[in-house]
Amino acid sequence: MKIKSGYVLREIGNQCVVVPVGETAISFNGIITLNKTGKFLWEQLQNDVTVDALVNAMLNKYDVTKEVATQDILEFLEVLRKHQILVEE
Amino acid sequence: MGKYQIAGIKLEFSYCFPDFFADRITKYQINDDDVVDARLKVSLSNDLKEIRGKFKRNVKGLNVYEVDGKNVVTSKNIQLIYTDDYSDVEIVLNKGLGEKLPEIEYSYTGMYFSALAVKRGLIPLHASAIEYNNQAIVFSAPSGTGKSTHVSLWKRLYPDVKIINDDKPLIIRENNQFYVAGSPWSGKTILNDNVKAPLKTIVFLKQSPDNYVKELENYEKFIELVRNTYHPDTEDDVRNLFDRFDLLIKEKMITSLYCNMDITAVKTIYEWIYGEE
Numbered sequence: 039m040k041i042k043s044g045y046v047l048r049e050i051g052n053q054c055v056v057v058p059v060g061e062t063a064i065s066f067n068g069i070i071t072l073n074k075t076g077k078f079l080w081e082q083l084q085n086d087v088t089v090d091a092l093v094n095a096m097l098n099k100y101d102v103t104k105e106v107a108t109q110d111i112l113e114f115l116e117v118l119r120k121h122q123i124l125v126e127e
Numbered sequence: 128m129g130k131y132q133i134a135g136i137k138l139e140f141s142y143c144f145p146d147f148f149a150d151r152i153t154k155y156q157i158n159d160d161d162v163v164d165a166r167l168k169v170s171l172s173n174d175l176k177e178i179r180g181k182f183k184r185n186v187k188g189l190n191v192y193e194v195d196g197k198n199v200v201t202s203k204n205i206q207l208i209y210t211d212d213y214s215d216v217e218i219v220l221n222k223g224l225g226e227k228l229p230e231i232e233y234s235y236t237g238m239y240f241s242a243l244a245v246k247r248g249l250i251p252l253h254a255s256a257i258e259y260n261n262q263a264i265v266f267s268a269p270s271g272t273g274k275s276t277h278v279s280l281w282k283r284l285y286p287d288v289k290i291i292n293d294d295k296p297l298i299i300r301e302n303n304q305f306y307v308a309g310s311p312w313s314g315k316t317i318l319n320d321n322v323k324a325p326l327k328t329i330v331f332l333k334q335s336p337d338n339y340v341k342e343l344e345n346y347e348k349f350i351e352l353v354r355n356t357y358h359p360d361t362e363d364d365v366r367n368l369f370d371r372f373d374l375l376i377k378e379k380m381i382t383s384l385y386c387n388m389d390i391t392a393v394k395t396i397y398e399w400i401y402g403e404e
Contacts, residue, residue, distance in 0.1 A: 044362075046362055046365045046366060046369065048349065048369050048373075050345050050346040050349050050373075050376075051344065051345050051346055052346075053344070053346035055346055055349055055350060055353070057353055057365065057369075059358075059359075059360065059361065059362050059365050069350055069353055069354070071346065071350070
């Protein structure tokens with residue numbers, strides 16, 4: 039799975055904001071905010087990866103248990119699915 | 128057809144209906160022999176036909192084709208023919224739209240002026256902008272929040288207040304400073320003026336029973352700016368626009384005002400902007 043193309047990610051202080059490109063409406067609400075972990079996962083998902091690969095990447099980067107990492111990742115993927123920005127084969 | 132200078136952009140503009148423009152645009156007129164930056168032309172057709180060329184992309188279910196170096200997109204009622212940089216835009220409207228035509232012309236030309244403005248480094252903001260003490264205060268919010276109402280309260284309390292634009296003012300970067308400029312696209316009212324004033328502050332309005340200022344984190348300021356601006360359709364343009372947002376956030380006072388329609392709303396934000404002076 040990976041993230042669809044056409045999003046611009048900006049880092050502002052401790053927060054990340056992701057905005058879709060190509061919406062011509064003058065008012066737009068499809069903005070997603072990410073924390074540091076969310077940003078990390080977002081970057082991993084620029085390439086086609088599996089849940090296992092995400093869990094391993096997170097364990098290498100952060101001091102968390104496998105259970106917590108898996109839980110966080112599944113929740114994160116659920117948010118992406120809700121916004122319909124995940125491409126899954 | 129005429130030539131106009133709007134927020135520093137010299138535009139050759141030919142429109143079909145004077146209903147909206149006649150009273151608004153004369154203030155922006157320049158000499159006929161001036162060299163323009165861009166051309167915007169509206170025409171009418173009884174028989175709007177899709178022009179196909181090399182497929183470029185799909186935008187909201189409509190195919191954009193490349194024809195003679197220009198982009199062409201056709202829907203049931205509107206055809207747009209434009210260069211990548213929006214310096215040459217033609218809008219063809221279906222005559223069958225009848226009495227709605229003047230309003231459609233007005234809103235489409237406004238949208239394309241916003242697109243052109245973003246391409247040229249300006250920030251169009253959905254806002255009501257006023258001039259007070261030779262500086263611009265910008266009240267931004269989605270339609271229906273009460274921008275115009277809030278501004279009318281300012282005018283009541285401070286009769287010197289001038290309205291720069293009541294719907295889509297433009298923020299310009301010039302001489303390392305931000306300015307706010309008017310444009311003839313000013314929403315339902317004809318409140319607009321061909322003026323430019325240094326930007327003092329941007330206030331995002333929220334409806335509320337009580338009046339208070341709520342300070343925003345930088346990322347919240349960023350999100351408010353994103354929500355209330357025109358969205359360009361390429362990643363490069365989006366990044367350039369967001370760079371300008373970063374600079375705005377770094378240099379300018381930006382906050383949010385929770386407010387009702389009482390005059391104390393103005394006093395609350397006035398005190399935040401100018402302190403106890």
